Amino acid sequence: MPYIELESHLPGITGLLEYRKDSAQPIRDLTQYLLRGPSTLSEAERELIATVVSYGNECTFCTTAHTAAADLLIGDHETAKQVKQNIETAPVSEKMKALLTIASLTRKGGKNVSAEIIERAKAAGATDIEIHDTVLIAALFCLYNRYVDGLATALPAEVGYYDTLAERIVNHGYTRLPQGYDHLKK
Amino acid sequence: MPYIELESHLPGITGLLEYRKDSAQPIRDLTQYLLRGPSTLSEAERELIATVVSYGNECTFCTTAHTAAADLLIGDHETAKQVKQNIETAPVSEKMKALLTIASLTRKGGKNVSAEIIERAKAAGATDIEIHDTVLIAALFCLYNRYVDGLATALPAEVGYYDTLAERIVNHGYTRLPQGYDHLKK
Numbered sequence: 001m002p003y004i005e006l007e008s009h010l011p012g013i014t015g016l017l018e019y020r021k022d023s024a025q026p027i028r029d030l031t032q033y034l035l036r037g038p039s040t041l042s043e044a045e046r047e048l049i050a051t052v053v054s055y056g057n058e059c060t061f062c063t064t065a066h067t068a069a070a071d072l073l074i075g076d077h078e079t080a081k082q083v084k085q086n087i088e089t090a091p092v093s094e095k096m097k098a099l100l101t102i103a104s105l106t107r108k109g110g111k112n113v114s115a116e117i118i119e120r121a122k123a124a125g126a127t128d129i130e131i132h133d134t135v136l137i138a139a140l141f142c143l144y145n146r147y148v149d150g151l152a153t154a155l156p157a158e159v160g161y162y163d164t165l166a167e168r169i170v171n172h173g174y175t176r177l178p179q180g181y182d183h184l185k186k
Numbered sequence: 187m188p189y190i191e192l193e194s195h196l197p198g199i200t201g202l203l204e205y206r207k208d209s210a211q212p213i214r215d216l217t218q219y220l221l222r223g224p225s226t227l228s229e230a231e232r233e234l235i236a237t238v239v240s241y242g243n244e245c246t247f248c249t250t251a252h253t254a255a256a257d258l259l260i261g262d263h264e265t266a267k268q269v270k271q272n273i274e275t276a277p278v279s280e281k282m283k284a285l286l287t288i289a290s291l292t293r294k295g296g297k298n299v300s301a302e303i304i305e306r307a308k309a310a311g312a313t314d315i316e317i318h319d320t321v322l323i324a325a326l327f328c329l330y331n332r333y334v335d336g337l338a339t340a341l342p343a344e345v346g347y348y349d350t351l352a353e354r355i356v357n358h359g360y361t362r363l364p365q366g367y368d369h370l371k372k
Contacts, residue, residue: 003304004314020315023219023322026212033209057295102336109243110335118189128190129206132337136209139332146325149296150288151318 003152011156012061013148027143031174034137041130043170044073045096048083049103049137055084056107059145061155068166095124099134106138189338197342198247199334213329217360220323227316229356230259231282234269235289235323241270242293245331247341254352281310285320292324 006015017024035046047070054062063084070080082090087100098121105112113135121131156162192201203210221232233256240248249270256266268276273286284307291298299321307317342348 004318026216030212106332106336110332113336132190135336136333139329142332143325143329146292146296146328147322150292150299150321
């Protein structure tokens with residue numbers, strides 16, 4: 001039962017973004033830019049950053065949603081699963097191992113990000129912008145996870161909800177719901 | 187020494203917002219809306235929420251900047267100081283004590299916000315929107331604090347920097363620097 005009155009058919013973040021549309025717009029814009037905008041990190045890699053942070057923060061809605069999005073983009077159910085279990089042994093590049101570790105450290109608190117892990121990322125080919133975006137995506141999901149759980153939003157009741165949501169955010173991004181997706185709002 | 191190449195005369199968040207203007211814009215917009223937009227919480231009360239979260243996250247730049255902003259809005263140097271030390275004995279209303287506690291719990295992690303503290307806030311007169319905004323402001327400063335410290339941004343060198351910054355964000359808000367503030371960029 002959410003702590004404030006939200007539309008009961010909109011679980012997790014979706015009810016919050018409808019509740020206060022003026023604050024929702026810049027949150028959507030920032031997410032769209034960081035996760036779907038021009039980048040040398042693939043959309044799948046950016047979804048893995050969102051996943052590892054949400055998982056570390058134990059936010060069920062965000063973890064399940066972004067795992068589903070990463071799975072859809074990557075085309076398997078193994079990569080995100082392994083990244084959540086152990087970054088070092090997961091089937092991702094050396095650069096991504098360093099960036100995912102930076103994201104995990106950012107999640108725990110900004111001061112945890114050490115010069116050593118930054119050096120490792122740079123040695124593996126990470127650019128300043130990739131490091132910047134990794135930290136900011138991690139910070140953004142620290143916002144999302146706290147927003148979703150701090151107000152005790154509901155989990156979806158329907159089987160298959162996350163697959164539908166993943167298909168939407170993979171194919172249509174994080175801006176407002178496009179036409180034809182009204183069933184996610186009803 | 188920041189982990190990425192930032193303009194050396196721009197400490198804390200200011201260098202990051204210049205580094206990547208496309209991601210900066212929605213962050214500025216969200217902050218402006220939540221901290222300066224229409225609200226039944228005063229600007230001072232919202233700056234106290236930003237202060238208590240930044241202090242809990244041990245982010246020196248953000249804590250000092252928002253303490254200075256709160257001090258300027260309140261007209262004393264005691265309130266913010268006492269809020270950081272002990273919310274329960276600080277000279278703020280019962281409603282603000284509950285909301286600041288919600289902010290502190292959100293900072294630690296969304297799941298820490300209990301039904302009991304929400305009930306206390308509502309009993310003290312807090313509305314759903316005030317509770318929503320408290321959680322979202324706390325979540326936003328969890329983003330800011332991680333962004334600022336995760337990239338190891340510099341602290342300002344000049345004595346009086348924070349007073350100038352506080353004067354700017356109190357009188358001009360969180361949007362782009364207005365004309366006449368070029369000295370903060372040079």
